[in-house]
Each structure stands twice: as structure tokens, then as C-alpha cells.
Amino acid sequence: MRIYKILNNNAVIVRNAQQQEQVVMGCGLGFQKRPGDFLDKACVEKIFSLQEPGLQALLSELLQRIPTEIITASDHVICLARLKLPSLHDRIYLTLVDHFHFAIERRRQGIAISNLMLWDIQQLYPCEYDIGLESLKLIAQELDCQLPIDEAGFIALHLANAQLTGNMQITNQISLLMQEILQIVRLKMHIRLDENTLAFHRFVTHLKFLAQRLLSKQSLPTGDMALQEMVQNCYPQAWNCAMVISKHIEAHKHPKLSDAEIMYLGLHINRLHDRQAK
Amino acid sequence: MRIYKILNNNAVIVRNAQQQEQVVMGCGLGFQKRPGDFLDKACVEKIFSLQEPGLQALLSELLQRIPTEIITASDHVICLARLKLPSLHDRIYLTLVDHFHFAIERRRQGIAISNLMLWDIQQLYPCEYDIGLESLKLIAQELDCQLPIDEAGFIALHLANAQLTGNMQITNQISLLMQEILQIVRLKMHIRLDENTLAFHRFVTHLKFLAQRLLSKQSLPTGDMALQEMVQNCYPQAWNCAMVISKHIEAHKHPKLSDAEIMYLGLHINRLHDRQAK
Numbered sequence A, B: 001m002r003i004y005k006i007l008n009n010n011a012v013i014v015r016n017a018q019q020q021e022q023v024v025m026g027c028g029l030g031f032q033k034r035p036g037d038f039l040d041k042a043c044v045e046k047i048f049s050l051q052e053p054g055l056q057a058l059l060s061e062l063l064q065r066i067p068t069e070i071i072t073a074s075d076h077v078i079c080l081a082r083l084k085l086p087s088l089h090d091r092i093y094l095t096l097v098d099h100f101h102f103a104i105e106r107r108r109q110g111i112a113i114s115n116l117m118l119w120d121i122q123q124l125y126p127c128e129y130d131i132g133l134e135s136l137k138l139i140a141q142e143l144d145c146q147l148p149i150d151e152a153g154f155i156a157l158h159l160a161n162a163q164l165t166g167n168m169q170i171t172n173q174i175s176l177l178m179q180e181i182l183q184i185v186r187l188k189m190h191i192r193l194d195e196n197t198l199a200f201h202r203f204v205t206h207l208k209f210l211a212q213r214l215l216s217k218q219s220l221p222t223g224d225m226a227l228q229e230m231v232q233n234c235y236p237q238a239w240n241c242a243m244v245i246s247k248h249i250e251a252h253k254h255p256k257l258s259d260a261e262i263m264y265l266g267l268h269i270n271r272l273h274d275r276q277a278k
Helices: A054-064 A068-084 A092-108 A118-124 A126-143 A150-161 A167-189 A198-215 A225-234 A236-251 A259-277 B054-064 B068-084 B092-108 B118-124 B126-143 B150-161 B167-189 B198-215 B225-234 B236-251 B259-277
Strands: A003-008 A011-015 A021-025 A046-050 B003-008 B011-015 B021-025 B046-050
Touching: A003 B003, A021 B046, A046 B021, A054 B054, A054 B068, A054 B092, A068 A092, A068 A126, A068 B054, A092 A126, A092 A150, A092 B054, A092 B092, A118 A126, A118 A150, A118 A198, A118 B198, A126 A150, A150 B150, A167 A198, A167 A236, A167 A259, A198 A259, A198 B118, A198 B198, A225 A236, A225 A259, A225 B225, A236 A259, B068 B092, B068 B126, B092 B126, B092 B150, B118 B126, B118 B150, B118 B198, B126 B150, B167 B198, B167 B236, B167 B259, B198 B259, B225 B236, B225 B259, B236 B259
Parallel strands: none
Antiparallel strands: A003 A011, A011 A021, A021 A046, A046 B046, B003 B011, B011 B021, B021 B046
């Protein structure tokens, strides 16, 4: 790195890789030097960077409020996470450091925040959730702060959102399969699906977990026969629609749906049909 | 602010409120001055701050990579959000700026990330979700980038997690009511609930939305009688348990459960009982 300007014997200005000015200080750093000369790195004691204006300064200030030990602990969590999630983007540093800072602050003030998505996260992002649990242990050891289990879910979400591949592919596959099933329901049941209804929401929640079970090759155990017969007899149109979906899924090389899955799907389709028709 | 050290006629060192050294530059700033003299603020042209060591530097660098226009647009979104969510913590600056940066980067690279929680978020955090939708419009106008609707869900989650009161209270109330209902099911059905099963997860998902409907004074429309009678006759134990829960809810000044709610609750309790008994 070359000297750009001499301030005095112990202080010079250089430009970093982004061509931003930096003040570098150290004993004798500027002594008998001229602009263009190389900086003697061994003499550097302090580096000052140009302060950002306005909002950028606010962001820096927010970061500076975070204690070093939280930053260090977050780094350890990220090292651990990278062993299992190799495509983790560097941005996870910002989100996790910020999250731990806030979570620990809340904990120390005795404020608890429930995570209503905890169970969903556990099912949809099992690997990230496990890392979340590990993180809580690590934070407890290093910072002497036992965060509630709800935080494992929040950590898992941050990890899931900071990945560039891997998880994202499964997420998108689930999403695609859900769209295909919705399209079959629209065509077979002759209904317009109103996305803003609770009924629609409950149906897509069911589909989401059905798709997740299919992709992870899980299946619901056999349901009870009484309910199954009732669905088949009382709601033939919904049952047939469920059968069409089942065939579509099989044709796309997914595992075959169990009878229980088809039954619950039929039940859900019928409920959706009733609600949307009203 | 007083001068701490003179570097030359145009550069001095001061200490900020946190007692950290800063290099201040400006024409004639140090001319005929001594340490302890007041800094002439009108002459300040540039301020340099001490560069943080190690990880703190990495965090700053991550922030510096974020374009100014994204920071400005995030600020506009936060101003909008604060009108509806007055208790929003300043940390939202860090999380939203980072989120938009990543989301826009992904969008420009043609990478789509589905949000599997979208519908849940929409139901559980309706106000935050609406702000999420508004944000997408604002981002489209200011940055000429149309983010997918899935991002409205992610934004809503960030907003929900950055609130100190308000939302948090409702979230915790829902969580508490769920715990109470689970306790009744344990006692009345004489089952040990295994939190790691899919059956348990499906049940708590149902409870979560039931609790949310109660707190927002919504109710499911009447269900069909055939299913209701079947549940009542075939699963009397589960039906009775649902009735006990209904009474508990009423006793705690929540709205009365509709017949449809009790029926679905009974159906879920029976399913949970069957799964857990196996």
C-alpha cells in the first residue's frame, strides 16, 4: 500500500482497495517519506477510516453497541453451522450477531418472546433447527445466558434464509408441488380459490406438510377405517379429486400416498369446497 | 468537542462520546491551536474513526457493501412501519437493510426463494404482513425491483421480531393458551405427549390457529352435521375432552367456541390420541 499524503512524521493518508481514504498512524511512519512511497506496515499502530454519512453512520453505531463477546460467540456458532451448511452466505454474521444481541438483552430484562412457528420450523428445517439447539448450548457456555428454546427456531430461520443453495432447492420443490396440487383442485372441483380465506390457508398448510413428507419420504400411518369410509361415501367428488392428486404425485416419481394421506386430503378438499362455495 | 492532539495545521485528533479517538480534518483546523482548545466545527471536512479489529471490521465491511439507495429505501419502509408499529426497535435498521440487500441481489440473479411460512405469517401477523406488502410497492418504485410476494412474509417476520411490546403480548397470550389446552388434553386423555412427533406438531398447529382466532374474535363457520355427529358418536372421549377445553376457554373470558371448532378439536384430539398410543 502506498502513501497518498503525509500529515506529519507519525501520520499519513493512504487509500484502501475501495479507493477510500484512511489515516494510518504509527511512530516514524511519515518520517522522510513522500507521497507514492510504500507504507511500512510494521510501523502501523492505528488505522482510521472515513466516517460514513447519515444512515450508514446509524448502522455502524448500531453495530458498535454490540459487545465483543457476543460477536465472538456468534462467530463460533457460524463456524459450527458451516460444518453442516456449507453454502451459508457471509450475511449470516450480521443477522446472527444482531439476533443474539437482542435475544440476550430481552433475556436479561426478563422478556420472553414465544415463537409461534417453532413447530413448523422444526419440521421444515430440521438441520437448521438442530444447529439452533446447539447454538443455545454454546451461548449458555460462553455468555452464561440460557436462551429459551423458542430462540432455536429463530436461529434456524436465519440460517435457512442465509443459504444460497441446498435448503432453498427443497423449499422451492415443496412450493412447486403445492402449486400443482392447487391447480388440480381448481380444475377438478370447479372452484375459484380465494387466497385470503382461512379455509385456503388451512388447506395450503396441509399441502405444505404433505409435500414435505413426500420429499423426505415420510408417510402418515394408516388412518382409521370409519373416517376413511365416511369421507369416501359422503364426499365422492373430493375423494376423486384426492385420487387424481395421488396419481399425479406418483407419476412425478414421488412416493405413493398412503390411504390415510388420501383420506385427509379428501377431507381437506371437501372442507375447502364447502367454505369457498359459501 | 475539544482537541486532544494536533497532527498538523489541517488535522487534529479528538475523542468522541465513547472516548474513542477520531481524526478530524479541515482547512486550518489545527492552526495556532493547542490540545484542550475547542474544535471549530465549521471547518470540519472529514472525520475518520478508529478501525475496529477482527470481526467488528468484517461486520462493518458487510455493511459497507450495501448500496446507499437500499439503505435509503429501507429507511422509508421503516418510517412507514413506525406509523403502525410504534414500538419498533432501532435494530430493524440492521435486519431490514440486510434483508433487502440480499433479496434484491437474489432477484437480480433470478434466484427465487419460496417462503413456506407465508400463509402462517399472513394469519398470525396481519398488520406486519400488510406493511410487508406496502414495502414491496415502495421497493419497486424506488429501486425498480419487483420482489416476489414471499418477501412480504419475511419482512413481516423481521418487523414482528423487532417489536418490544404490542405484537409480543398477543404472541405470548397465544402461546399460553396453547399450553393450557395441551395440559387439559394430557390429563383428560391420559396420554404423554411426545413433542417430537408429526402428530403432535399437527395438533399444536391446529391449537395455534384456534388460539389466534379466539384472540382476534374470529370463529370458524358451522361445520357439516354428518362429520360432527360422526366425531361425537365414534370418538366420545375426544369429544368430551374438546368440551372441557371449550368450557375452560369460556371461563377465561374468551369467546365461546362454535360447534365446528369443537368438532375439529375433537377430531384432532382423537387423531393425536391414536398416534401417540401406537
